[in-house]
Amino acid sequence: MKNLTYWQNIPWINKYLLNILKYNREKIHKIFLKNTSYNDKCSLLDIGTTADTNPNHNLILYKTTNNKNISCLSDQDLQILKNKFSHVKNFYKGDGKRTNFEKNSFDIVYSSATIEHLGSFKNQLEFVKESFRICKKEIFITTPNRFYPIDFHTKLPFLHWLPKNIHRKILKLIGLKFYSREENLNLLSKNDLINMMKILQIKKFRILQHKFIFLISNLIIVIEKE
Numbered sequence: 001m002k003n004l005t006y007w008q009n010i011p012w013i014n015k016y017l018l019n020i021l022k023y024n025r026e027k028i029h030k031i032f033l034k035n036t037s038y039n040d041k042c043s044l045l046d047i048g049t050t051a052d053t054n055p056n057h058n059l060i061l062y063k064t065t066n067n068k069n070i071s072c073l074s075d076q077d078l079q080i081l082k083n084k085f086s087h088v089k090n091f092y093k094g095d096g097k098r099t100n101f102e103k104n105s106f107d108i109v110y111s112s113a114t115i116e117h118l119g120s121f122k123n124q125l126e127f128v129k130e131s132f133r134i135c136k137k138e139i140f141i142t143t144p145n146r147f148y149p150i151d152f153h154t155k156l157p158f159l160h161w162l163p164k165n166i167h168r169k170i171l172k173l174i175g176l177k178f179y180s181r182e183e184n185l186n187l188l189s190k191n192d193l194i195n196m197m198k199i200l201q202i203k204k205f206r207i208l209q210h211k212f213i214f215l216i217s218n219l220i221i222v223i224e225k226e
Helices: 002-009 011-035 121-134 164-173 190-200
Strands: 044-047 070-074 088-093 106-112 135-144 205-212 215-224
Touching (some): 011 106, 011 135, 011 215, 044 121, 121 135, 121 215
Parallel strands (some): 044 070
């Protein structure tokens, strides 16, 4: 079964999935602008910033160059980004589930494709709870839809639709040990996000759905402070 990992290295598949990623992120940014109160004077915290200057990553930093109130929080060393994104006010290293920021520190808390890499559902809950605490106006969180036919991490179709314990066992068996661990990948569905809101007793929220080729590829949750 380890031969299934050949999908990881086929150039045309990688190129196709990269093009989907580019398209989706551009579209999701338009959704962000349409569904939040963001402007160039807003203070925004990007949680989960990647230490990578590739335009396919950290799109929000490329799109906010006129805003001097942007901050980044990551568990990675973001030194490489400081020259590329000179408009960013602060680069913080830390844990998005537990920060040292004061309540209502930022107008908008933004996070793209990070929550699925935080481990357990409990960790994901803590992340949303902390984002809610430190935001003043809105939270904008994106994540891949668990029930899209292809998992963009493993590049394998349909396998991630199986019960999570079975999915993880198969990934480990076929040589994808990293993604078989819950702490590295825990995909979410729309129902998962709704359940989060119920547990956290957050009432003012919207779950938006971005589609690619008529199927929901990404879920976006927009939370407003009441």
